[in-house]
Amino acid sequence: MRGYLLRRAWQSLLTLVLATVVVFLGVRALPGDPALALAGEDRTPEALAAIRREYGLDQSLPVQFWRFLTNALQGDLGTSIRTGQPVSSMLRTALPVTLELSLLAIAIAVVLGVGAGVVAAVRRGRPAEWVANALALLGLSVPHFWLGLVAILYLSVATGLFPASGFVPVSESVAQNLHHLVLPAVILGTGLSAVIMRQTRSSMLDALSTDFVRTAEAKGLRPRAVIGRHALRNSLIVVVTIVGLQLGGLISGAVVTEQIFGLPGFGKLTIDAVFQRDYPVIQAVVLVTASSYIVINFAVDLLYSIIDPRVRVTGDAS
Amino acid sequence: MTATAPPESLVDAPPVLDVRDLSVTFRTETGSVSAVDGVNLSLAPGEIVGIVGESGCGKSVTAMSLAGLLPRSARIDGSVRLQGQELVGARPSTLRAARGRDIAYIFQEPMSSLNPVLTVGRQVAEVLQVHERLSRREALERAVELLALVGIPSARERVKHYPHQLSGGMRQRVMIAMAVACSPKVLIADEPTTALDVTVQAGILDVLRDLRDRFGTSILVITHDLGVIADIADRVVVMYAGRIVERAGVQRLFDRPQHHYAAGLLSASPTPGRHAGTHRLQEIPGLVPVLEAQPDACTFADRCPAATARCSSAAPPLEPAPLAADVGDHPHEVACWHPRGDRPRPTVEEHA
Ligand SMILES: Nc1ncnc2c1ncn2[C@@H]1O[C@H](COP(=O)(O)OP(=O)(O)OP(=O)(O)O)[C@@H](O)[C@H]1O
Ligand SMILES: [Mg+2]
Numbered sequence: 001m002r003g004y005l006l007r008r009a010w011q012s013l014l015t016l017v018l019a020t021v022v023v024f025l026g027v028r029a030l031p032g033d034p035a036l037a038l039a040g041e042d043r044t045p046e047a048l049a050a051i052r053r054e055y056g057l058d059q060s061l062p063v064q065f066w067r068f069l070t071n072a073l074q075g076d077l078g079t080s081i082r083t084g085q086p087v088s089s090m091l092r093t094a095l096p097v098t099l100e101l102s103l104l105a106i107a108i109a110v111v112l113g114v115g116a117g118v119v120a121a122v123r124r125g126r127p128a129e130w131v132a133n134a135l136a137l138l139g140l141s142v143p144h145f146w147l148g149l150v151a152i153l154y155l156s157v158a159t160g161l162f163p164a165s166g167f168v169p170v171s172e173s174v175a176q177n178l179h180h181l182v183l184p185a186v187i188l189g190t191g192l193s194a195v196i197m198r199q200t201r202s203s204m205l206d207a208l209s210t211d212f213v214r215t216a217e218a219k220g221l222r223p224r225a226v227i228g229r230h231a232l233r234n235s236l237i238v239v240v241t242i243v244g245l246q247l248g249g250l251i252s253g254a255v256v257t258e259q260i261f262g263l264p265g266f267g268k269l270t271i272d273a274v275f276q277r278d279y280p281v282i283q284a285v286v287l288v289t290a291s292s293y294i295v296i297n298f299a300v301d302l303l304y305s306i307i308d309p310r311v312r313v314t315g316d317a318s
Numbered sequence: 319m320t321a322t323a324p325p326e327s328l329v330d331a332p333p334v335l336d337v338r339d340l341s342v343t344f345r346t347e348t349g350s351v352s353a354v355d356g357v358n359l360s361l362a363p364g365e366i367v368g369i370v371g372e373s374g375c376g377k378s379v380t381a382m383s384l385a386g387l388l389p390r391s392a393r394i395d396g397s398v399r400l401q402g403q404e405l406v407g408a409r410p411s412t413l414r415a416a417r418g419r420d421i422a423y424i425f426q427e428p429m430s431s432l433n434p435v436l437t438v439g440r441q442v443a444e445v446l447q448v449h450e451r452l453s454r455r456e457a458l459e460r461a462v463e464l465l466a467l468v469g470i471p472s473a474r475e476r477v478k479h480y481p482h483q484l485s486g487g488m489r490q491r492v493m494i495a496m497a498v499a500c501s502p503k504v505l506i507a508d509e510p511t512t513a514l515d516v517t518v519q520a521g522i523l524d525v526l527r528d529l530r531d532r533f534g535t536s537i538l539v540i541t542h543d544l545g546v547i548a549d550i551a552d553r554v555v556v557m558y559a560g561r562i563v564e565r566a567g568v569q570r571l572f573d574r575p576q577h578h579y580a581a582g583l584l585s586a587s588p589t590p591g592r593h594a595g596t597h598r599l600q601e602i603p604g605l606v607p608v609l610e611a612q613p614d615a616c617t618f619a620d621r622c623p624a625a626t627a628r629c630s631s632a633a634p635p636l637e638p639a640p641l642a643a644d645v646g647d648h649p650h651e652v653a654c655w656h657p658r659g660d661r662p663r664p665t666v667e668e669h670a
Contacts, residue, residue: 211430218387218425219445219496220418229444233435308435309480 019290078280097265109189117200139194165262203235244300333360368551426509428489439477487518576652
């Protein structure tokens with residue numbers, strides 16, 4: 001297990017370095033000149049040159065990259081071209097919003113998806129399954145942004161049940177914070193929960209017809225134990241993989257959802273930065289996204305080995 | 319004979335398991351399948367009865383139907399009484415209370431029949447937690463004892479292992495430990511040794527025999543393997559296409575099979591009492607039919623060397639065999655219009 005984790009950590013680091021290079025080059029390949037964007041009205045060659053010098057844009061690419069890398073390792077991600085604030089402090093305010101939104105969305109998606117999936121499998125061929133299937137289909141085919149707009153229209157504007165936009169940090173008021181985040185989280189989680197539901201349903205159906213579930217029944221266990229302890233635990237192995245694969249989509253979904261609900265999160269930061277050619281911010285944002293992918297994959301692997309003892313052993317052996 | 323008959327008093331006691339006129343029909347997408355038809359069967363306390371027959375004869379379906387373990391597509395008719403209590407059509411809670419406590423199962427595939435993500439100790443303990451209301455700790459403690467009882471060395475370590483860490487024979491012993499945890503009255507072993515190699519097989523059969531001798535458990539052993547029957551059973555029931563075609567004491571069936579199907583299976587098989595290893599059933603030309611409905615005819619007629627017109631126009635009832643010799647401890651019955659009578663069992667050459 002130790003060796004396995006070390007190897008994974010090493011792979012992750014390599015991926016991260018690669019991601020950094022790609023991001024660095026990718027940002028510079030974007031059309032548009034940040035100096036122009038910054039200069040505003042004063043577009044004299046002298047002014048532009050001064051700006052380029054100030055932000056180090058006049059250096060060669062390798063030098064720029066080296067500087068970026070060494071600074072990043074010290075926690076200095078540079079200064080935003082647009083706001084003049086340190087990028088790291090911008091991230092510090094934006095990241096918690098997105099993190100909370102995503103975690104909430106995942107939690108909602110897992111609870112709804114696994115619950116509905118189990119019901120659909122256990123009540124196969126009965127009305128409960130049809131309802132669950134229909135909802136899953138809806139969740140998969142209706143785009144987030146449309147669902148978000150509809151939700152704002154009916155649940156916020158028309159009835160005032162939820163705030164239409166804005167954000168209150170947890171540190172100020174937990175209740176207010178949740179009140180602002182629940183609706184976006186549900187919207188963000190719908191797609192994921194539909195995927196989870198369908199996956200849970202199909203792997204539950206497989207699990208329910210296995211020999212070991214028959215053994216569990218032959219032992220006289222209650223349906224709750226047969227379904228939960230025996231069938232579901234085995235189904236979750238597949239579900240965890242799917243969730244892991246889907247989390248990437250969740251991050252991009254968060255960008256859109258934040259935009260719709262006016263949440264000052266990572267998504268908003270990203271979009272603003274891209275429109276303004278705010279190199280340092282874009283770099284930082286992509287770097288953080290790449291790292292979070294890596295961390296998520298790592299977490300999924302760990303979760304695997306918790307659920308499935310067979311993985312633990314293969315990990316040991318290799 | 320290794321398969322010692324249980325004490326006479328036990329055989330005369332009322333049966334622990336009494337199956338009357340059991341029929342099972344499956345609804346499938348392509349129509350219905352009649353898997354079991356009019357089976358009568360009883361198990362005396364401490365008795366070991368074998369069911370033999372080719373693949374697809376309905377042995378497993380019969381076994382599963384006893385405790386209601388068949389899928390919802392199965393329709394079960396008739397009566398299954400376990401210690402006097404009716405199980406066919408019983409409430410789910412009644413069935414649950416009986417399963418694992420009064421009637422327990424051992425299945426063929428010891429790998430897939432154990433849950434891969436739970437420790438074997440946990441899986442044994444579960445039964446005790448449900449039926450004997452033991453705490454998890456107490457149940458795990460008992461699981462150690464049970465694993466030791468079925469011959470698993472260093473049981474205290476083994477309880478913490480997962481199924482994939484054990485060999486096939488060990489897993490099957492775990493299955494047995496699980497099945498006997500609550501000292502059931504009836505144990506159904508559906509091909510308990512088929513997936514195991516010969517030396518391991520003998521060990522498993524010893525465990526089963528030992529359970530019968532120590533706790534008076536009645537055991538129904540289902541198998542393809544006449545060696546297993548010869549080794550362990552007191553009585554044999556021969557099934558063909560969902561029906562019982564013959565039943566007798568083991569020695570008796572091996573000496574004087576009456577049904578031509580039984581005779582076919584038995585040619586080139588071992589003599590009872592010898593640890594003769596694996597003996598697959600003799601191949602008989604043709605296949606077991608999959609029946610939509612049970613015809614009023616002998617279903618073996620088209621494969622039978624002795625078939626006449628009568629065989630395809632009326633189903634023979636299960637009746638005492640027309641034998642001059644003494645039938646022994648167990649009744650000998652056959653469902654055949656042209657039973658073999660006093661002829662000894664055929665040799666391979668004779669049958670081929
Ligand atoms: N769930 C089911 N749906 C439809 N038909 C079934 C089902 N289960 C069993 N059958 C049919 O019932 C018949 C008897 O099957 P069964 O499993 O009892 O045979 P068996 O004697 O145990 O054979 P084997 O020695 O291969 O285990 C077969 O024709 C089989 O196709
Ligand atoms: Mg079978």
